[in-house]
Amino acid sequence: MQNKLFEWNEENIGWFETSSKYSKFHENLASLISPILDNNSTVIDVGAGLGRLDQYIRDHCRQMILVEPNKYAFNYLVETKKENQILFNMTFEEYLELNREPCDYLLLSFFSRMEIEDNLERLSSLCKKKIIYVRNENHDSNDTLIKYLNDRGAEFKHFHREIDFSQPLKKDDVEKFIETYYGFKSKSTKQKMRECIIDRGDHCIYKNNKQISIFIIEKI
Numbered sequence: 001m002q003n004k005l006f007e008w009n010e011e012n013i014g015w016f017e018t019s020s021k022y023s024k025f026h027e028n029l030a031s032l033i034s035p036i037l038d039n040n041s042t043v044i045d046v047g048a049g050l051g052r053l054d055q056y057i058r059d060h061c062r063q064m065i066l067v068e069p070n071k072y073a074f075n076y077l078v079e080t081k082k083e084n085q086i087l088f089n090m091t092f093e094e095y096l097e098l099n100r101e102p103c104d105y106l107l108l109s110f111f112s113r114m115e116i117e118d119n120l121e122r123l124s125s126l127c128k129k130k131i132i133y134v135r136n137e138n139h140d141s142n143d144t145l146i147k148y149l150n151d152r153g154a155e156f157k158h159f160h161r162e163i164d165f166s167q168p169l170k171k172d173d174v175e176k177f178i179e180t181y182y183g184f185k186s187k188s189t190k191q192k193m194r195e196c197i198i199d200r201g202d203h204c205i206y207k208n209n210k211q212i213s214i215f216i217i218e219k220i
């Protein structure tokens, strides 16, 4: 079965928020990104999701623009909005049509659409300085992103880190969680995932040491 495009709904928003707060994943991720920024800069986060990363990034820049088309995620952004954030409930393609002034930095966190077609050039037009791109680490020696960036003559650096993104779950939600995120995977992968579930009596923890890569790409 094909890997489905990720879609927010009320249930996975709850899981994501719980995990982000419990593991401090976004707080820890932000601490790797904020040294790249300067306090007077502007940042645009495309595909902001719940803006959990932006909650911490916003203290290290002057203004943030958050672009998110999904209505459930956008409602969450509205509820948690801070004074130096501006929200747009649309796709980045629609945002480009607005012809707004580019920000200093473009933040793309787990926004894999950057790697397809000529999205890099279109997305790059949204910033003046650098693109900060966070994704899962690719253990394949033939890394298609590096080839994609090299083919477009992009200047970039990248580094890898492991950050805890463990997920507390109600016992009754464990199988639903596995099906939601791993339903399309093989039986053996799902079994490996089950082996990462720790029973804590009244609840479970899905232990997830997430391997990530951060790319810092000069504006092209």
Ligand SMILES: C[S@@+](CC[C@H](N)C(=O)[O-])C[C@H]1O[C@@H](n2cnc3c(N)ncnc32)[C@H](O)[C@@H]1O
Pocket (backbone or CB within 6 Å): 006, 008, 046, 047, 048, 049, 050, 051, 053, 067, 068, 069, 070, 073, 090, 091, 092, 093, 108, 109, 110, 111, 113
């Ligand atoms: C995997 S999620 C990442 C969310 C968030 N950046 C994070 O790291 O938690 C990808 C996000 O991109 C949004 N998205 C999908 N297509 C988009 C598009 N064309 N333009 C902007 N955002 C899009 C989705 O709704 C989703 O919130």
